[in-house]
Amino acid sequence: MMPRNETWAVALEALWANKIRAFLTTLGVVIGSACIVLVVTVASSGRRYVIAQIEGVGANLVYARLDIDPNRPIMLQDELSLEDMNAAKAALPGIVTVAGTRGIQSSVLAGSVERTVNLVGVTERFQQIRNLLILRGRFVDAEDMSSGSRVCLITTQLASLVFPLADPIGQNLRVGELSFTVIGVFRERVQTYGLSEIQDYSVLIPFPLMKYYTGDTSLEMLYAQARSPGEVIPVTRQLEALLRNRHPTRARYQVMNLNSIVEAARQIALALTVVLVLIGFIALVVSGIGIMNIMLVTVRERTREIGIRKAIGARRSEILFQFLLEAFLISGFGSVLGILIAVAIPVMAEPLLPGNLRVPVPWQSVVLAFLVSCSVGVFFGYLPADRAAKLQPAESLRYE
Numbered sequence: 001m002m003p004r005n006e007t008w009a010v011a012l013e014a015l016w017a018n019k020i021r022a023f024l025t026t027l028g029v030v031i032g033s034a035c036i037v038l039v040v041t042v043a044s045s046g047r048r049y050v051i052a053q054i055e056g057v058g059a060n061l062v063y064a065r066l067d068i069d070p071n072r073p074i075m076l077q078d079e080l081s082l083e084d085m086n087a088a089k090a091a092l093p094g095i096v097t098v099a100g101t102r103g104i105q106s107s108v109l110a111g112s113v114e115r116t117v118n119l120v121g122v123t124e125r126f127q128q129i130r131n132l133l134i135l136r137g138r139f140v141d142a143e144d145m146s147s148g149s150r151v152c153l154i155t156t157q158l159a160s161l162v163f164p165l166a167d168p169i170g171q172n173l174r175v176g177e178l179s180f181t182v183i184g185v186f187r188e189r190v191q192t193y194g195l196s197e198i199q200d201y202s203v204l205i206p207f208p209l210m211k212y213y214t215g216d217t218s219l220e221m222l223y224a225q226a227r228s229p230g231e232v233i234p235v236t237r238q239l240e241a242l243l244r245n246r247h248p249t250r251a252r253y254q255v256m257n258l259n260s261i262v263e264a265a266r267q268i269a270l271a272l273t274v275v276l277v278l279i280g281f282i283a284l285v286v287s288g289i290g291i292m293n294i295m296l297v298t299v300r301e302r303t304r305e306i307g308i309r310k311a312i313g314a315r316r317s318e319i320l321f322q323f324l325l326e327a328f329l330i331s332g333f334g335s336v337l338g339i340l341i342a343v344a345i346p347v348m349a350e351p352l353l354p355g356n357l358r359v360p361v362p363w364q365s366v367v368l369a370f371l372v373s374c375s376v377g378v379f380f381g382y383l384p385a386d387r388a389a390k391l392q393p394a395e396s397l398r399y400e
Contacts, residue, residue, distance in 0.1 A: 036284075100222050108201075
């Protein structure tokens with residue numbers, strides 16, 4: 001009976017004797033295993049990036065607004081109010097903080113040209129809820145709200161337009177009929193491309209000042225931040241019920257969250273991952289067929305060797321193990337090489353990616369690629385190994 005270490009030595013010697021053939025056979029496994037690692041890495045990183053972009057608009061965000069029916073006049077008691085916002089914060093335990101906004105179109109003077117801007121009245125916690133990035137100065141605080149200070153924040157685009165050569169902080173800006181002192185310059189952490197109340201040219205002012213423009217203190221949008229992602233759906237239902245109880249039955253409100261978009265992103269990423277992994281698996285199957293063909297040729301070339309080994313007492317199981325080991329070495333070496341290449345590609349590509357985007361390689365993809373590659377090699381190597389094990393010594397010794 002051949003010792004196991006000698007079996008390994010014979011397998012390695014046989015592969016080394018035909019190293020070019022073995023290497024070319026290994027290339028298919030290298031490509032297939034690298035594909036599996038890369039597609040899982042890209043899909044996982046893409047999913048994280050998309051979800052981070054969505055959540056950058058506002059983590060665990062629930063928002064509500066009046067559902068306007070063009071065939072029905074809007075009554076003041078139907079409008080959302082600061083009282084609704086405060087009631088939501090007090091009554092719903094799943095809410096961390098709340099904020100409200102009201103926006104209208106107004107104008108500012110840039111040089112000698114009048115520009116249309118989006119004037120937005122905001123409550124104190126709006127920055128926290130919408131993840132606004134303050135580039136200069138500060139956000140409005142509780143004192144600004146209570147005293148009705150005529151202060152404002154402007155977007156970076158508006159700052160460049162109105163104050164191209166000066167620091168905007170401390171400058172006066174006339175918006176419509178009122179003049180404000182600029183206390184901050186901001187931008188959205190994640191661009192919403194005009195799909196929110198923040199436009200390229202926007203001015204944020206303390207919410208109490210909006211009554212000078214609109215004549216009332218109703219809210220256009222009510223925001224609530226849930227404590228955790230798992231509480232977003234319950235908070236959505238509870239906020240809808242609270243608004244329904246606080247207003248006349250004729251009023252209808254749209255209460256929404258970003259969970260559906262996040263879930264859609266997850267489902268799309270999962271579907272892409274499955275499709276791309278199947279493509280990598282097909283590449284491995286093709287390489288497995290190549291391993292089987294090469295091993296069949298190897299069995300034919302080594303028929304006399306097999307006959308001699310059987311004649312001196314080698315058992316069928318030893319011959320079977322011998323050729324399965326060779327198939328495993330081809331697929332195993334190919335998978336390790338493919339994994340190393342796949343891990344190196346994201347590392348080299350990271351400096352070229354925008355915004356310091358990170359592409360970590362999931363360890364699950366490495367394990368999956370190795371196990372699948374080795375399994376494919378052993379599976380397709382079994383037929384040649386079984387054929388070698390079944391050869392009769394007398395016929396093998398007569399083979400030319």
